[in-house]
Amino acid sequence: MSTGNMNLTLKVWRQKNNKTTGALVDYKLADISPDMSFLEMFDVLNEQLINKGEEPVVFDHDCREGICGMCSMFINGRPHGPKDLVTTCQLHMRSFKDGDTIVVEPWRAAAFPVVKDLTVDRSAFDRVIAAGGFISVNTGNAQDANNLPIPKMQADAAFEAAACIGCGACVATCKNASAMLFVSAKISQLALLPQGQPERYRRVQSMVAQMDAEGFGNCTNTGACEAECPKGISLENIARMNRDFASAKFVSEETV
Amino acid sequence: MSDLNSNIPEGELTNKWTKFKSSVALVNPSNKRSIEVIIVGSGLAGASAAATLAEMGYKVKCFCFQDSPRRAHSIAAQGGINAAKNYQNDGDSTYRLFYDTIKGGDYRAREANVHRLAEVSANIIDQCVAQGVPLAREYGGLLDNRSFGGTQVQRTFYAAGQTGQQLLLGAYSALERQIGMGKVEMYTRHEMLEVVKIDGKARGIIARNLITGELERHFGHAVVLGTGGYGNVFYLSTNAMGSNVTAAWKAHKQGAYFANPCYTQIHPTCIPVSGDHQSKLTLMSESLRNDGRIWVPKKKDDNRKASEIPEDERDYYLERRYPAFGNLVPRDVASRAAKERCDAGYGVGASKLAVYLDFKANTERYGKIEASKAGIHNPDKETCMRLGTAVIKEKYGNLFDMYAQITGENPYETPMRIYPAVHYTMGGLWVDYNLMTSVPGLYCTGEANFSDHGANRLGASALMQGLADGYFVLPYTIGAYLSKEISVKAIPTDHPAFVEAEAKAKGILDTLINIKGTKSVDHFHKRLGHIMWEKCGMARNAEGLNEAITEIRALRAEFWKDVRVPGTSDELNTELEKAGRVADFIELGELMCIDALNRNESCGGHFREEYQTEEGEALRDDVDYAYVAAWEFKEGVNFELHKEELKFENIKVAQRSYK
Ligand code: SF4
Numbered sequence: 038m039s040t041g042n043m044n045l046t047l048k049v050w051r052q053k054n055n056k057t058t059g060a061l062v063d064y065k066l067a068d069i070s071p072d073m074s075f076l077e078m079f080d081v082l083n084e085q086l087i088n089k090g091e092e093p094v095v096f097d098h099d100c101r102e103g104i105c106g107m108c109s110m111f112i113n114g115r116p117h118g119p120k121d122l123v124t125t126c127q128l129h130m131r132s133f134k135d136g137d138t139i140v141v142e143p144w145r146a147a148a149f150p151v152v153k154d155l156t157v158d159r160s161a162f163d164r165v166i167a168a169g170g171f172i173s174v175n176t177g178n179a180q181d182a183n184n185l186p187i188p189k190m191q192a193d194a195a196f197e198a199a200a201c202i203g204c205g206a207c208v209a210t211c212k213n214a215s216a217m218l219f220v221s222a223k224i225s226q227l228a229l230l231p232q233g234q235p236e237r238y239r240r241v242q243s244m245v246a247q248m249d250a251e252g253f254g255n256c257t258n259t260g261a262c263e264a265e266c267p268k269g270i271s272l273e274n275i276a277r278m279n280r281d282f283a284s285a286k287f288v289s290e291e292t293v
Numbered sequence: 294m295s296d297l298n299s300n301i302p303e304g305e306l307t308n309k310w311t312k313f314k315s316s317v318a319l320v321n322p323s324n325k326r327s328i329e330v331i332i333v334g335s336g337l338a339g340a341s342a343a344a345t346l347a348e349m350g351y352k353v354k355c356f357c358f359q360d361s362p363r364r365a366h367s368i369a370a371q372g373g374i375n376a377a378k379n380y381q382n383d384g385d386s387t388y389r390l391f392y393d394t395i396k397g398g399d400y401r402a403r404e405a406n407v408h409r410l411a412e413v414s415a416n417i418i419d420q421c422v423a424q425g426v427p428l429a430r431e432y433g434g435l436l437d438n439r440s441f442g443g444t445q446v447q448r449t450f451y452a453a454g455q456t457g458q459q460l461l462l463g464a465y466s467a468l469e470r471q472i473g474m475g476k477v478e479m480y481t482r483h484e485m486l487e488v489v490k491i492d493g494k495a496r497g498i499i500a501r502n503l504i505t506g507e508l509e510r511h512f513g514h515a516v517v518l519g520t521g522g523y524g525n526v527f528y529l530s531t532n533a534m535g536s537n538v539t540a541a542w543k544a545h546k547q548g549a550y551f552a553n554p555c556y557t558q559i560h561p562t563c564i565p566v567s568g569d570h571q572s573k574l575t576l577m578s579e580s581l582r583n584d585g586r587i588w589v590p591k592k593k594d595d596n597r598k599a600s601e602i603p604e605d606e607r608d609y610y611l612e613r614r615y616p617a618f619g620n621l622v623p624r625d626v627a628s629r630a631a632k633e634r635c636d637a638g639y640g641v642g643a644s645k646l647a648v649y650l651d652f653k654a655n656t657e658r659y660g661k662i663e664a665s666k667a668g669i670h671n672p673d674k675e676t677c678m679r680l681g682t683a684v685i686k687e688k689y690g691n692l693f694d695m696y697a698q699i700t701g702e703n704p705y706e707t708p709m710r711i712y713p714a715v716h717y718t719m720g721g722l723w724v725d726y727n728l729m730t731s732v733p734g735l736y737c738t739g740e741a742n743f744s745d746h747g748a749n750r751l752g753a754s755a756l757m758q759g760l761a762d763g764y765f766v767l768p769y770t771i772g773a774y775l776s777k778e779i780s781v782k783a784i785p786t787d788h789p790a791f792v793e794a795e796a797k798a799k800g801i802l803d804t805l806i807n808i809k810g811t812k813s814v815d816h817f818h819k820r821l822g823h824i825m826w827e828k829c830g831m832a833r834n835a836e837g838l839n840e841a842i843t844e845i846r847a848l849r850a851e852f853w854k855d856v857r858v859p860g861t862s863d864e865l866n867t868e869l870e871k872a873g874r875v876a877d878f879i880e881l882g883e884l885m886c887i888d889a890l891n892r893n894e895s896c897g898g899h900f901r902e903e904y905q906t907e908e909g910e911a912l913r914d915d916v917d918y919a920y921v922a923a924w925e926f927k928e929g930v931n932f933e934l935h936k937e938e939l940k941f942e943n944i945k946v947a948q949r950s951y952k
């Protein structure tokens with residue numbers, strides 16, 4: 038069993054609720070193990086706070102295995118911290134050094150208001166999906182799955198786009214708080230598959246409209262989203278979405 | 294002997310479901326519009342049911358505690374989903390899936406339910422593909438399959454190591470579509486704290502808005518719980534941090550029987566515990582056992598690195614003990630075999646509580662195949678390993694990355710270290726054939742119910758059951774009840790039953806806040822987990838279980854005197870949420886031990902040390918224990934046993950053998 042010997046200074050954003058303003062608060066932590074995950078380090082901090090009679094830091098997390106997309110910490114200026122292709126819950130303390138000062142803030146975007154401390158409201162993403170991120174097929178309407186062969190390359194490409202976990206790191210890192218990477222990932226997944234064709238152009242229009250209505254910013258092609266995405270979602274998806282969005286205007290009224 | 298009516302339809306096993314579907318009473322479309330259904334949980338079982346019921350025209354309200362329905366823990370299922378499609382032409386059939394599931398469950402599941410599950414399994418794949426779920430394909434464009442533990446056919450569909458994610462996002466998109474159309478009202482960051490009963494029927498819930506702390510009253514003609522399993526009673530498990538038993542437990546306290554709580558699945562391939570700070574355990578998909586060979590050194594306390602231990606000094610104990618199934622024996626068998634080796638002193642790694650899962654042999658084999666495809670004759674070892682590694686990467690890349698990230702070791706070079714961990718709970722609320730609990734109008738789907746896996750679940754069957762229940766079973770069976778409810782008008786939530794239920798929920802929250810004790814919620818949760826793992830874990834005995842019951846009762850008393858919950862109840866307070874959940878886990882833990890003590894046999898995920906064969910295999914007692922143990926909650930945390938006898942009319946009950 039590993040015992041830890043790292044000493045750290047944390048600067049953590051504390052904010053009681055969305056009606057108050059927040060501030061960074063300093064905490065000292067000792068004896069942290071390099072094998073701990075970043076969130077386990079926060080567990081240690083919270084246990085200490087509770088034992089001292091203070092309120093623990095509230096942060097979103099659930100699966101702690103990098104797949105639910107719920108964890109969301111902005112660590113030293115980067116969403117999900119210093120490692121590429123990793124969520125906050127899969128970041129381990131061995132990525133830091135003894136004596137480090139670590140600044141931890143919530144996602145910052147107008148469309149993601151802070152709820153408390155490090156927790157933000159990402160329901161805008163759900164509403165974008167509700168606007169068109171689906172194939173309209175009711176239960177019971179499906180044909181035999183193998184009646185529709187799909188070339189492996191195409192299926193694999195759709196799968197890669199579908200790997201998005203809806204965490205919002207792309208929005209958090211973008212100076213415009215644009216949600217293009219997230220939205221284009223869903224649009225691409227469905228646009229790449231034959232099942233997605235009937236609604237292809239209607240989908241891109243309604244999802245983009247909802248994205249704008251939620252207050253996400255515009256894309257100015259800085260590519261920060263792709264660099265910070267824990268699931269490696271590619272900028273090609275944005276290009277595909279833009280093409281589809283442009284074509285949608287030319288597709289006849291009946292198809293859209 | 295049965296005092297529970299499972300409402301299994303009459304007739305031949307293979308016709309029961311077809312007959313049921315064609316004779317069940319229907320609700321006409323105009324009536325559906327005024328019938329409200331509450332669904333708690335938005336995982337595979339909840340989201341699929343919510344979407345389907347809304348498509349059918351019911352008014353649906355769906356609740357989840359996460360910030361989005363897409364986060365439910367079904368998302369973390371890695372390996373795959375079974376379906377009797379027989380696409381591989383390897384002799385699969387509905388009957389074979391049914392048979393494998395009953396046998397895998399150690400003959401402790403209900404035949405009629407399992408057969409229905411096997412029947413609808415194929416529809417699930419069709420539905421998901423139609424939704425755009427990107428399942429793995431072969432070069433010909435058709436769906437690919439892999440094999441999984443406990444079976445000899447390839448019937449598992451998958452999407453790399455992210456099958457649960459892709460299936461859940463499919464169900465989520467169907468749900469969001471209905472939300473967008475205004476047919477489902479979604480309540481995220483809401484936790485159900487009470488079931489409201491009026492005249493004996495479930496008529497709604499009390500839910501806490503986790504952001505504002507407000508208690509809300511919601512009416513429904515029926516209530517469906519798809520709230521997942523209770524593995525977190527062990528503190529450490531592969532479940533998500535928020536996974537809990539609270540909704541099911543509140544229902545239990547309102548009269549829903551809790552069935553077979555002691556059946557716990559310990560998954561053989563998880564990343565071992567690394568220290569006291571550990572907050573959860575991570576599964577390495579069972580699919581890895583297709584290509585990994587499990588071994589320990591032949592010598593006790595061997596401290597050499599894996600690479601330094603020569604082939605003839607390795608003990609491939611699963612292949613040795615179970616030549617027919619080898620590394621693909623069912624989960625319970627594989628888990629116990631790992632524990633046996635470690636307990637005997639052959640474990641590896643710093644903690645010695647681990648065994649190796651080694652991909653070398655298969656990497657080389659794949660490399661040879663790739664080399665010959667590329668026209669390279671007599672490839673050297675290095676070429677084989679390089680080409681083979683690419684194949685392994687394509688199959689399991691994300692799992693290998695996750696392993697490297699968590700342990701700091703490179704699994705392409707050294708074998709993985711794995712150890713069993715709590716993964717799934719076969720027990721849950723007792724339901725009849727219609728998935729209705731013992732409270733009329735209260736339904737339970739997915740892992741939260743007890744119904745289909747008996748004493749042990751086969752790999753890739755959880756996703757199948759969750760989606761079967763939600764897409765194809767419940768939407769039919771609930772009609773049998775709702776068709777009789779069409780004249781019931783929505784009951785206003787100022788009805789005394791709602792007032793009383795809300796007061797009860799508020800009372801518990803206030804008590805928790807006001808204890809102002811000295812120890813955190815996690816402190817109690819860890820202690821509970823320790824008792825459960827040591828005395829009601831992979832192996833149990835009467836003495837340990839009796840001790841556990843005493844210790845848990847003492848822990849419960851201490852919890853209610855000394856827990857410290859900071860903050861207030863009218864704000865986002867994660868400690869308060871956890872406190873309520875741990876309070877319920879403590880009561881459940883006691884019931885699990887009582888159930889384990891009552892069941893004087895070993896079967897599947899319940900291994901009583903007193904009941905084993907000379908070779909150390911589970912020894913069932915079909916004469917005395919071929920029943921479902923359904924427990925009724927009694928005042929003051931007491932439990933009364935009811936039995937549902939299991940009748941096997943289509944399968945010959947036999948000692949399970951994987952040799
Ligand atoms: S695109 Fe990447 S960063 Fe953005 S939500 Fe999806 S997974 Fe997160």
Ligand code: FES
Pocket residue numbers: 097098099100101102103104105106107108124125126127
């Ligand atoms: S907690 Fe689920 S992705 Fe981090």
